[in-house]
Amino acid sequence: MSMKNTLMETLGIEVVIANPEEVTLRMPVNQHTHQPMGFLHGGASVALAESAASIASFLNIDPKSQQVFGIEINANHIKSVRSGYVYGTAKPFHIGKTTMVWEISIIDEKEQLISISRCTVGVVALKNS
Template identity: 60%
Template structure:
């Protein structure tokens, strides 16, 4: 996949590994991903989580026939983070024909849990 000129490029998100049963992505905690008080922005964590789930969902379908879209996400922010990087690990909880549910744990370099998220992905037949 080409990440150029996407949110992934803007936030510095890097794909570490991508398999059907586990996706790992990482993101820096820097000026692109901090909120004004200097901490990792919750929206950046949510974007990282949905990125991991969406990549995993694409691996579960035939991308020539189906598109996948995030249709719901929640995120519980457990610990604050000022700098360094965070890594998201996404695993599927449910893989169905029209929806998927992914669990995502975001941790820091010391393996401290920063955020836990769940993302529902819609699977849509391509038109035309």
């Protein structure tokens, strides 16, 4: 899985932990992830959350015969942040054959909750498999 030329690369998102039970990503809070008033953009938080859920889902499939796609995501933004890094950790609620549901907590460097998301991911069979 390459992060080159992706939204993750554009936003500066890096993988910290990646296994089938938990994925943690790190994203800088800077000019690339700010909204116009200088705070972390809610859309950047959602991109971090869905990226964590998607990678976690990918780690739970057979990539030779399956692929994953986000179906639905929601987010509640709890606290704002202006600088530093935020960490998004995806943990499973449900890992099924055709769908997965992940809870993603986004915290800052002080371990304060910034945002909480739930993401549903679909598992799709690849054609010719």
